[in-house]
Amino acid sequence: MVKAIIAPSLLAGDFAKIGCDCQRMFDCGSDWVHIDVMDGHFVPNITLGPPIISALREAVPRGGKDGKSASFFDCHMMVSNPEQWVPEVARAGGDQYTFHFEATEDPLALVKLIKANGMRAACAIKPGTSVDVLFPLAEYLDMALVMTVEPGFGGQSFMPEMMPKVKTLREKFPHMSIQVDGGLGKETIPQAAEAGANVIVAGTAVFKAQDPAQMIAFLRDTVTTSLQEKGLLTE
Template sequence: MIAPSLLSADFARLADEANAVRGADWLHVDVMDGHFVPNLTLGLPVVEALLASTEIPVDCHLMIEDPDRWAVGYAEAGSYNVTVHVEAARDPVRIAKDLRAAGAKAGLSVKPKTPIEPYLELLSHYDTLLVMSVEPGFGGQAFMPEVLDKVRVARKHGLRVLVEIDGGINMDTIEQAAEAGVDCFVAGSAVYGADDPAAAVERLRARATRES
């Protein structure tokens, strides 16, 4: 699965940028509050507008403080998958239940320096695991291959979650991630930096399928 990241798109043309990646599996939307991460992007009103302008399932990655309070709103708006950070959640089990009750898949994300082992049991309540392969906050960073050990640990424990990876994914790094067992690849500049974003999605998919 390929999930183009709108963080690398033209924010003044979000509807057009979403339509430019027809054929993508998910549309990855980074919500940042300027507190949990040192960047400020977009919030629920923009996500609602985006949901009304695309048929691609929207994958909301909430890099925010207090996701216990705010996450459900993104599910209620119609997001397909809503991911919160374990480092910010006060009651991650409750969040997962609330997200599912609101009609969304529940995702849990870990930063590069956060170990996965303490949260393996917690993941039984979630549908997706998002492994960050860069420090969250800004696009265009270099891929951190050491985080793939978390993917391998999740696979070793037989967790029934979709494993997603976000950060520095391109035609080279997607091979390593696919080999480690990743299911869904978030790609920003590798897609939106291409002359034909939709074709870039298909090239990434072909490369990942070859290595998986």
């Protein structure tokens, strides 16, 4: 199923009130929230981990407080030895586990482990990694993530030279969910949408917007229009 999905990154929020920011994003119309987990080894930064995911899940239960609202936790694992954290993230309340191809020696086994723990499985590639590595995995993945910045820090500039990777994936796997992460906002979303991305991670652009709900709607509308024009939109 290919549809527009907007996933604000909590990395751009206020860590002193991260639970409130998480709920606020869903209240503003986001489909998912993107939770960046960094271990200080795979990337030179340390951020959120399973205890924070668990606390967020308590604040934002599955289905929301009314049992019907969006509450999907998209966990981007920028960690060495991603196999180690699968059970913990599952127990903490993660819905999707995105590992980096560069961090594992057996990506297919990791995909199977993630699914065995009840989560969706996604694989990310850094800017310097060829998109070809995803081809053998594609049929087993729920999503592919093409990084449009070097992973590790928020607020970086979008790398348009990554768009051919997205275009290649969309042409080769028309029904795959393809996520882009890094530097997405009003100025750069048209390039990502045109290339075929349907899952948009946006941090600063949403959290610093005067009207986050309006920004989320703009991002979604841009992607939806592009998917419609390509004949790819499904509900």
